[in-house]
Amino acid sequence: MEPIPASGPEGATGAIIRLFAVTKAYGKENALSGISLSILPGELVFFTGPSGAGKSTLLRLLYRAEEASSGQILVMNRNISRVPRNRLWEIRRRIGVVFQDFSLIPTRTVFDNVALPLFAAGRDREFIRKKVSVLLRNAGLEKRAKSYPQSLSGGEQQRVAVARAICTDPDIILADEPTASLDPEAAGQVMEAILSQHRKGATVLIATHDRRLYEGLDARVEHLTRGSIQETEQNPSQEARPFPDR
Amino acid sequence: MFLFHLRRAFEDFKDNALLHLLAASTVMLAFLLAGGFTLVYANAWRMAAGWRENVQVMVYLQDSVHRQQASAIGSALSAMPLVDRVRFVPREEALAFLRERLGSRASVLSDLPKNPLPDAFSAIIQPPAGVSAEKAVAEAALAMSRIPGVAEVEYGAAFLKTAGRFLDFSAVLGVALSALLLLAALAICANTMRLVLYNRRRELAVMELVGATESFIRAPFYIQAVLLGAISSGAALALLYGAFAGLAAGFSAGPLLPADFKPAFLPWWAVSFSILLGAATGLAGTAIALRHLARLEQS
Numbered sequence: 001m002e003p004i005p006a007s008g009p010e011g012a013t014g015a016i017i018r019l020f021a022v023t024k025a026y027g028k029e030n031a032l033s034g035i036s037l038s039i040l041p042g043e044l045v046f047f048t049g050p051s052g053a054g055k056s057t058l059l060r061l062l063y064r065a066e067e068a069s070s071g072q073i074l075v076m077n078r079n080i081s082r083v084p085r086n087r088l089w090e091i092r093r094r095i096g097v098v099f100q101d102f103s104l105i106p107t108r109t110v111f112d113n114v115a116l117p118l119f120a121a122g123r124d125r126e127f128i129r130k131k132v133s134v135l136l137r138n139a140g141l142e143k144r145a146k147s148y149p150q151s152l153s154g155g156e157q158q159r160v161a162v163a164r165a166i167c168t169d170p171d172i173i174l175a176d177e178p179t180a181s182l183d184p185e186a187a188g189q190v191m192e193a194i195l196s197q198h199r200k201g202a203t204v205l206i207a208t209h210d211r212r213l214y215e216g217l218d219a220r221v222e223h224l225t226r227g228s229i230q231e232t233e234q235n236p237s238q239e240a241r242p243f244p245d246r
Numbered sequence: 247m248f249l250f251h252l253r254r255a256f257e258d259f260k261d262n263a264l265l266h267l268l269a270a271s272t273v274m275l276a277f278l279l280a281g282g283f284t285l286v287y288a289n290a291w292r293m294a295a296g297w298r299e300n301v302q303v304m305v306y307l308q309d310s311v312h313r314q315q316a317s318a319i320g321s322a323l324s325a326m327p328l329v330d331r332v333r334f335v336p337r338e339e340a341l342a343f344l345r346e347r348l349g350s351r352a353s354v355l356s357d358l359p360k361n362p363l364p365d366a367f368s369a370i371i372q373p374p375a376g377v378s379a380e381k382a383v384a385e386a387a388l389a390m391s392r393i394p395g396v397a398e399v400e401y402g403a404a405f406l407k408t409a410g411r412f413l414d415f416s417a418v419l420g421v422a423l424s425a426l427l428l429l430a431a432l433a434i435c436a437n438t439m440r441l442v443l444y445n446r447r448r449e450l451a452v453m454e455l456v457g458a459t460e461s462f463i464r465a466p467f468y469i470q471a472v473l474l475g476a477i478s479s480g481a482a483l484a485l486l487y488g489a490f491a492g493l494a495a496g497f498s499a500g501p502l503l504p505a506d507f508k509p510a511f512l513p514w515w516a517v518s519f520s521i522l523l524g525a526a527t528g529l530a531g532t533a534i535a536l537r538h539l540a541r542l543e544q545s
Contacts, residue, residue, distance in 0.1 A: 065455060086460050093457030105449045107261060119250055120458035164456065 015074075016041045016172060016203050017062060022071035024057050024227075031057040033227040034071070039205065041171070044198050046214040047207045049224035055207035056100065058224070059174045062205070063095050064088060076171065093121055096165030096202075098175035098194065102157045104149040104164075110136070111145040114163045121168060135163040139193060155186025162193045166202075173197055175206045179213065187213075254466040255473065262442050266470075269438035270478045276431040277482035277524060280424040281512070285490060287413075287420050289509050294409050296507060300330070301383045303390065303401040305367040311395040316365055319395050323369050328386045330370045337363045364397060371401075380406050428527065431475075435531025436538075439471055443539050450539075464536055471528035479524025483517055 015038040024032040032054045039045055047055040060066045061073055064080050073080045075091055083091060096117075104113050111132055118128045136142045139159040149157055158178060165173055175194055179187035191213060198204040206213065214221055223231040259266050305323060307316055316334065323332045340363040345352040369390070373382035383406065387399045443450070453463050494509045512520075 063455065088454075089457045089459050092455060095457075097455060103448075103452050103455075105452055107257070107449070116453065116458075117456040119247075120453060120456055120462050122247060125250075168457075 014041070015039060016043075016076055017205075018074040020072040020074075022058075022061065022068045022073055024054070024061060024066065025069045030227050032061075032068075035227075035229060036071075037222065037229065039203060041203055042198075042201050043203050044195075044217065044219040045203075045205045046219055046221045047205065047224055048209060048211065048214075048221060049230075050209060052226070053224040054227040055209075055224055056176050057227075059097075059176050059205060059207050062172075062174060063092055063097055089120075093117070093168060094171045096168065096170035096173045096197075098158070098161050098165045098173070098178045098190075100177040100180055102149070102161045104157055104160055106149055109146050109148060110141060110152070110160050113149065113160055114167055117164060117168050131167060132163075135167055139163050140189070153186070155182050155189065158182060158186065158190050159193065162190055166193070166197045169197075169200070170202060173202050173204045175204070177208055178206065179208070179210060251465040251469055255470040258442060258446070258466060258470050259473075262445060265438055265441055266474060269434050270474055270481075272434040273431045273475060273478035273524065273527065274482040274485075276427040276434075277479040277520060278485060280427045281482055281486045281520060282489075283420050283423060284516070285486060285512055287416055288512065290416065291413060292510065293507060294413050297406065297409065299372060299379075301371045301373070301379065301401055301406065303369045303371055303383065303387055303399060304335075305369055305390050305393075305396055306398040306400070307365045307367075308395055308397040309364060311365065313365075315395055316367075319393055320367055322393050323367055323390060326369075326386060326389060328371045328373060328382060330372045332370075333368045335366045335368050337361050337365050340364075340366065380410060428523070431524075431527050432531050432534075435471060435475060435528050436534040437531075438474075439467060439532045439535035440538060442470075443467065443535055447539075464532075467532050467536065468529060471532035472525045473528070475524035475526065475528025475531075476521050477524075479527075480521050482524075483512075483520055487511055 017037075017039040019035050019037050022032055022035045023030060031052075035054075035058065047058060049055055057066065061068050062075060062080070064083070068081060076094060078091060080091060105116070108116070114135055115128050115132045118131060123131075132145075133142065136145055139162070141156060141159060141163070144152060144156065149160065152160065162175075162178070165175070173194060178190050178194065182190060194204060194206070195217075208214075221233040222229050223233075305319075307319065311319070320332055320334055323329055338361065341355065341361050344363070345355055348355070371383055371386050373379040383401055387401055390396060391399045450463055490509070490511050494511075497509055
């Protein structure tokens with residue numbers, strides 16, 4: 001495959017995510033137009049831009065919640081559009097997703113919601129109990145373990161969603177407007193939970209229209225407008241870390 | 247892991263209690279009707295088998311036959327290949343039997359100048375296994391009628407024939423009816439699981455996104471469907487047994503049935519098969535519902 005000039009670190013060999021001329025169309029409208037970029041392991045990347053710029057669509061393509069109309073996407077060295085549907089779990093287990101609408105299961109308790117990826121990964125009950133307890137304690141939700149999501153505030157629900165996204169210590173964390181509709185204090189707690197995973201080595205991609213989230217952070221910022229990357233702010237302190245080929 | 251799935255299955259039962267109750271009632275009704283029909287048919291078949299295995303043939307002798315000649319005819323009858331036993335019924339015994347059956351109206355017999363009934367033999371024929379009872383008895387009766395001194399042979403040919411045809415027709419009807427009921431139960435199971443899956447679609451989507459495998463997502467639905475089918479069919483059989491036990495307690499054989507005939511419930515293997523069939527119905531219904539859901543997701 002002919003390498004296409006990509007946004008991000010030049011010659012990004014060992015990139016954990018690579019996009020080659022990715023386009024996503026809804027009918028005649030292009031949500032994304034020929035996006036190419038590389039993301040190194042351990043990078044912190046923000047996708048910003050106005051509503052409809054394609055930030056959320058870009059993230060959704062990375063865990064194949066949607067399929068690209070054209071172009072190719074490599075995630076952890078696998079062409080995600082060619083992974084059979086019944087094998088997608090192999091990639092998704094290594095990606096933690098924080099959804100804008102939280103996507104918590106209303107009929108499951110806070111504990112069960114956080115534990116879901118661990119149960120899905122076949123971990124034993126004792127491990128799950130310990131791991132989830134730690135996560136809930138860190139999120140300040142240990143007393144809400146038996147509560148149901150609808151009884152929590154928006155900030156608490158998003159913290160549950162973050163705990164669920166990081167419970168498997170994923171290689172990649174995708175967060176779609178994780179602080180939208182949260183007050184500044186709750187937004188700070190949610191961001192801190194995500195960034196703590198980044199400090200442990202996870203690659204973190206965040207879609208947001210709130211520039212306060214990335215101000216002062218060592219992060220790459222990709223500005224999207226009408227489905228295209230218009231500008232890249234690259235902080236040189238970002239260092240490539242070798243991506244373990246698990 | 248199985249316990250986790252089992253817990254989720256029971257939570258689903260709780261969350262969709264009314265839906266599951268309606269489905270269980272319908273599946274139970276289907277199995278109750280099919281089981282009831284099978285039970286009646288099985289007992290009717292046993293009854294008919296009793297008739298067919300021991301067919302009583304009455305061999306009436308001509309008036310001119312003396313007792314000595316009658317004895318020779320009896321020996322000839324006993325020597326016939328399908329005849330199990332032969333009993334001489336003298337005309338006096340036949341008249342006494344008739345008088346007894348007529349009861350208060352027996353006085354009409356007093357006016358008769360002489361006993362009008364002939365001497366007769368009652369012969370029990372046992373048709374060999376694998377041979378049509380009607381045909382074997384007809385052939386034996388024909389052979390008996392050719393013995394000199396025999397006036398007439400009677401064995402209820404029409405009854406045997408009708409009973410045989412009725413049972414054959416019932417078997418076809420029963421299989422067709424049971425198949426229809428099973429299809430109805432399958433459709434109900436599939437629709438119930440479709441509604442359960444529809445209620446759970448958001449949860450299923452989230453599970454898929456957090457890396458759950460297809461088997462992990464589907465397992466609880468298969469478990470609850472198997473439980474639903476097996477419990478419903480088991481309950482139907484329990485109800486059927488209750489009704490059967492009540493009816494069997496007051497059962498009397500009556501004049502048409504062999505004295506030792508007792509109605510029997512379905513054998514254990516049929517009960518086990520019914521419960522397995524219930525579980526399989528639930529399983530198949532879930533498979534249909536999940537395939538439908540997968541098609542919807544792909545479209």
